[in-house]
Amino acid sequence: MSMLLSIITSLFFSPQSWAAQLSNVVIDNESVTIEFDDVVNQASSFYLANPNRIVVDVSGANMGKIGSKDGALGALRVGQYDPNTARIVLDLANPAILTRGGFSSDGRKLQLFFGSAATDQFFGALKQSRMNFIPPFNFRADKPKKYEVSAPILPADSKGKLPKIYGPNDTSLPLVVIDAGHGGHDPGAISKFGGGHKEKNVTLAIAKAIRDELISTGRVRVALTRDDDSFIVLQDRYGIARKMDADLFISVHADAAGNESASGATVYTLSEVASDREAQRLAARENKSDIISGLNLGGADSSVSSILIDLTQRETMNVSADFARIFLREAGPNVPLRSNSHRFASFVVLKSPDVPSILLETGYLTNDKDVAFLTSAAGKKAIATSMADAVRAHFARRIAAK
Structure with a gap:
């Protein structure tokens, strides 16, 4: 024995x-x-x-x-x-x-x-x-041990608590989760302009500005994945939005490039190819026991659950792309935009199957004008106002379509 x-x-x-x-x-x-x-x-x-x-x-x-x-x-x-x-x-x-x-x-x-x-x-x-x-x-080469069922959504010192929800105390209002990219030991891009701004600090300041602007509308509730200099793994970022049953997920970043002339904001949404692969992985990982947009997959075989997740995520991708276009329309007059400013990519934080999600690259920390804009009060206000206008228009359209 x-x-x-x-x-x-x-x-x-x-x-x-x-x-x-x-x-x-x-x-x-x-x-x-x-x-x-x-x-x-x-x-x-x-x-x-x-x-x-x-x-x-x-x-x-x-x-x-x-x-x-x-x-x-x-x-x-x-x-x-x-x-x-x-x-x-x-x-x-x-x-x-x-x-x-x-x-x-x-x-x-x-x-x-x-x-x-x-x-x-x-x-x-x-x-x-x-x-x-x-x-x-x-x-990852090392998979979780057999006795591990799940990982906490937040770092260990948070004791598994979900973030605070700001805004009206009305659960019927939409919930927007804003994710400030990087944090903690991960500084993200570091600018050589303006005293070495770190992406983790720039994104947090912009995320808070967006939060405040959204709260001022009185029409949505808002949560931040992080409101301090803490690190959250990528899967847990969109995991927080899913666990809170969010209606929209916005991940805020700042870009970097070897060419200092590169400038302007870009909005990314999930690509269809990535959706197909992620649907298969999610079906396997959740072992058919997850609930996606109210669909309990526990009684479905692997092929059916994969199809259900795929259909859900395709709809989520369409809604995400619609919101990206609305934001770019609202931001156009106020925020410098990159040419071809709506792009598609397989970012991990965009892979929630049932929460519409965008990743906003607000500008380039390798461009002196972008750095000045992103770190100024006027720049943060312009981004936040454009986002608030886009969120208001987005949910108005969703309500009208019902």
Whole structure:
């Protein structure tokens, strides 16, 4: 009996003995793309000086057959830090900082974006904590232990509480959940203009401005996924909106680009291809027991549940796209917009199957005029007013259509 218990324990709780291989590394002028032949656990980055380097550790990976590579950013080397961690070191040709990054939807590609930095800005980055990058939930090498049923929606110190709802005490009014991107140890993009504004602070200030403007209308209730400098994983951000039965989800971000002339706001909604894949994953993950828009999937087989989720999400995508167009119409005279300002992408925070969702890139922190606009009282007011007008028009149309 004790031997059997030992075997079971080792199967469920022993460290992982296998790892993915690095299969390719691509370096261009502003990014490094690291590809794997299988899923990994996570990655983290930090800075070293003399010489100036950026180090990326990938947990659950081996170095594979990747050797040294050179690019515009500098020389890249790959080694094995420990049996379960591949280490990638980028020797910088000039001071640079990591502005943003993330895994692909299947967890097999990590793309990191860099921006040029002044020497003092690079040395300031040396003092920062590691920046962490986590693959999508279903594409991590280490799956949750068998006894784990769910993860808390909020960080542990929140004791699982959902955010405060602002506005009228009338549950018949629509609920809008606003998500300020990044936070905590994840600063997002960092601007070299205006004293080094961090995306996490810019987005929080704009999210609060939108909240206040929406509350002033008296027509909606509002919640923020975060109202301080805290970190929330991507799935939990839209998970909060779903758990609160929100009617609209707005994720606020600020963009970055290697070209400093890039400017203007962009609105993203979920692409149809991403919807199909996410519907299948959701059906499997929820084990047919979730309730989507009032449809209990517990009695349906896998093919039927996938179809039901897909149909629900297609309708959600259409509503999201309609709202994006309304916002761009309202923002046009007041907020600088990028050309082709409504785009489609597979952002994780947009993948709620039953809550219409948009991701608003408010502008570029790599553009001095955008930075001045986004951090000014007038700029935040313009974005907030445009959003409030769009929300009012959106729900008026939804009510009229019933």
